[in-house]
Amino acid sequence: MTTQITKRAVVSCFLFRFTPDHPTPSVALFKRSDKVRTYPNHYAPISGSIDPTDSTPLQTAYREIQEETTLTPPTITLYRTGQPFTFSDASIAREWTIHPFAFILKKGGEASINIDWEHERWEWFDPVRIMTDQDLNTVPRLKDSLGRVYFEATMNxxxxxxxxxxxxxxxxxxxxxxxxxxxxxxxxxxxxxxxxxxxxxxxxxxxxxxxxxxxxxxxxxxxxxxxxxxxxxxxxxxxxxxxxxxxxxxxxxxxxxxxxxxxxxxxxxxxxHRPNTIKPAFNSYTTTSFPQTTTTNKSNTLTILTTSSSSTIRDCILSLHAEVQSLELRILESRPLFEGTTLASSLLSSLKSSPHKNHTKIKIYTDASAAQACQGVDMVLLGADLISATKGVSNKTGSLPLVLCARHVSPGAKVVVLSEIEKVNALNEIVDDEVVERNHPLEVMSAWRSDGVKGVKVLEDGMGSESDGVSVEVENVYFEWVPLHMVDAFVCQEGVLGVDGIVNRSRVLGGLAQRFFG
Structure with a gap:
């Protein structure tokens, strides 16, 4: 009689502790109790099955850590994600697909660890000892899981x-x-x-x-x-x-x-050291789409609105400066780090020293005045940090409101994404479209502090705690998605790319990713 193999996908979460007096970190292993169904009395990281309701394995990892240790996201930081792998254990008729993760335990977090019934105790270990100690009683393939997030133990x-x-x-x-x-x-x-x-x-x-x-x-x-x-x-x-x-x-x-x-x-x-080869394609697209603004026709000003800071956009605007008679650049300041202001400064310095003396005006707008900035624009020019065949263009937060404002205020404006073709993500990607990059709230609050905004101290005191059922959080998300259908043209070094071109390239990259990392 053939035994039915059960397939299960699980996360394997290693907690690391870094201290100034030790050159290498320590990693926590938890000794499983005799109440668990699989591998009782074995040392293991925090682990658990990926539920159908979990949006990603990473969400599973955070949930399992909280359930088994009471640690919450504010006490840990994602350190590394390991490449998943699959193996079979015939002794229990299981095929496991392991998704390894490493987290750093923040200072003081150790006191917050409270294990549940699944473990009888936990200890700190030298990761090199885990990889080399043949007598350490661990769950199967633990060394493989650890090696995939702590490569220092396997390389010279x-x-x-x-x-x-x-x-x-x-x-x-x-x-x-x-x-x-x-x-x-x-x-x-x-x-x-x-x-x-x-x-x-x-x-x-x-x-x-x-x-x-x-x-x-x-x-x-x-x-x-x-x-x-x-x-x-x-x-x-x-x-x-x-x-x-x-x-x-x-x-x-x-x-x-x-x-x-x-x-x-x-x-x-x-x-x-590859040079920027996208400038000719952008110049060609612009002079073809707005022929009335070129140096051969002096009747019109080309008005471009952009946000954040992109070296590609900067270089292309400087190149375009020689092709148009009159140029107006409108730039959103791009909070919280004010990259748009930095871009404006860089452009101004370069344009002042340019041999081409075509008329150019730079206007800086607050992010909140995006609708005003859109009045009468010819082009909304966006960079891209990632282009997904399914989700759209990932760019600095504020890009989507900017496009929506342009569609409403200046419906004739072209929404153009200027990006190297390499930023198209692979289908079945290693780079996860769903990852959200949340950054420190102090980046947002520093401007409040320097401007002497009233009540900042009250907000700071309320963060990270709950009083009388009231709590406060300051969100600082860097990127957001602009759907593909809202973009009129994707300009890359190969010319103007359509949605079909993006999808095809994504598939080709997906095949390569599967070949090398599948």
Missing amino acids: EKAGRALAMGLDRLRCDRESGARELLRIALGVFRDFIVFCESLGDDLNPNSATTSTNIKDKDKEWEKILEASYHIIKNGRETMSASIQSTLLSILSEMTSTHLHPSTLLSLLDAHI
Whole structure:
């Protein structure tokens, strides 16, 4: 009689503690009680099944942590997401699909841990001990789960440190645009390759000729794929679409040719220093769509409205300046970090030194006056941090109200997204469309403080607590979606891209993502 195998998807959540006096973190393991159905008396991370009602595995992770430890989101920070994997345990007739996560326990959070009936105790462990101690009684494949979120325990020290420091840099960068982050990410990947001392002379995983070589090649390739996954997923995911697209292209090239490490470094350098090639396409689109504003026809001013700060938009506007006789640039200030103000300053400095003396006026508007800023505009120009075939264009919060205002106030205005084609996300993506990047409320409140707004202290005192059933939160979400049907043109380095082009590219990238990370 054949035993029916039950399939179950679960999260595996590791809690990490970082202290100034220890070079490596500690990780918490929980000893399962004898009341649980599977693996009693084994050490394990916080785990639990993904319910059909859970929107994402990450939501499951937060729920399970709260249920089993009473820790809530304010006491923990998502550290890394590991690549899921599947294995079977014939002893209990289960096929497990594991979604590993790592969280950092914030200072003072340890006192808030209260375990439930599923565990009899918990302890801090050195992650290296977990990976090497053969006598530690753990649930099956725990080492694989831990290794997928703490690669430092499986790589040589220099390569692991370079990758970890690179991820921290990407994660903490709140100033660079997607184009700059791509350069940083490729630099991190380059450093990782340099420090991978065991890489052979040919990085193509398909070029091995003997069983020994095949085994070595597999190990090399696994390291490269692991680093690629972490750079895409655990840097700054909401802005990682171009990183994903570029790394998938590089991985594809590595499998199609004999690639020496030095050749790979040259390939990476070429991507890092690649010039902006989107300017001709934008100039062509603009002069074709608004021929009355070009230097050959001096009767009209081209009025463009934009928000936030984008190096691509900045470069393209400076290039367009030479093509039109009169230009009016309207820019929303883009709270809370006022990137729009920074963009206006940069444009002004560059235009003053431009050899082209065509008339240009810059106007800065508050975010709340978007409807006024839309009066009489010819073009609403948006950048993109990610373009999804299903959700639309992800850009700085404030972009959707801006488009809606333009549709109402100036229905003839063109809504144009200016973006490298690499920002199209892969179908069945590694980069999750549903991720919401919430940032520190102090970024919003700092302007209130500096302006002496009344009542700020009352709001600050009310945050993080509930008194008489009343609580207060200050939301600081960086990005929002503009649906594809609200965009008139997607201008990239290949020209004007339609929705069908976006969908097709997304499918191709999805196939590559499945091939390398499926």
